[in-house]
Amino acid sequence: MATIYLKQNDTHTPIRATLRDPEGEPVPLVGAVVGFYMSKNGSNIVAREADILDAAGGRVIFNFQEGETSETGTLQAEFKVNFSDGTVETFPNNGYLTIIIDKELSSVPISIDIINGGTFLDPDFSTEYNGGVF
Template identity: 35%
Template sequence: MLKFTIKRGDTSPALRFALLPDRVSLAGAMVRFQMRARSGATVIDRPAQIETVFAPAVVVHRWTSAETDEAGRFEAEFRVTYLDGSVETFPNLGFIEVFVIEDVPGLPG
């Protein structure tokens, strides 16, 4: 299971994820990044960027400051809709664990 950590309010680094197996092709596909709080409430559901189409296909989520404004532990995934309309979610087993860590309180950010 992939673990990704970012500080509260930060927008970098982006979350990059290589889709496995290597034979996955994103030619003509659409990808969404979806993230929920551990409680189950969806906090993000929006299009992701395709960085490389194949060998291996890599998708990217670029954060907005609103998406990291609350510290906590989250579960995320990338949902691919292929050109033929079929859907596949990555990772196939489990989630990407996202940790938004508190920053130093009271300091300008």
């Protein structure tokens, strides 16, 4: 099962998924409505509609909104498809997506300048920034 890692209160990175049948083929989502559900210890944190990126190819995306990633710890998630014929299927149908939200170090915004190429403009702070690795 997939594990997704986030930091508390981050909303920029969406969850993208291709929903597949037991044979590994994409599930057609034409006319369907897809919900995304995320919970911790049995309490719903998120329960709302996901967007369909490619109905024929079974591709969906879920963009977090403010407040939906404020709960830290290990959470379970799933996509639930309501097909146009009235049937329902949940993905994954065995277990859950695991979402681990780590506590942010500070909730106070800071301001630093970064230029392309990776060097902080502050001359007293000479650490290079290379795509997230210091």
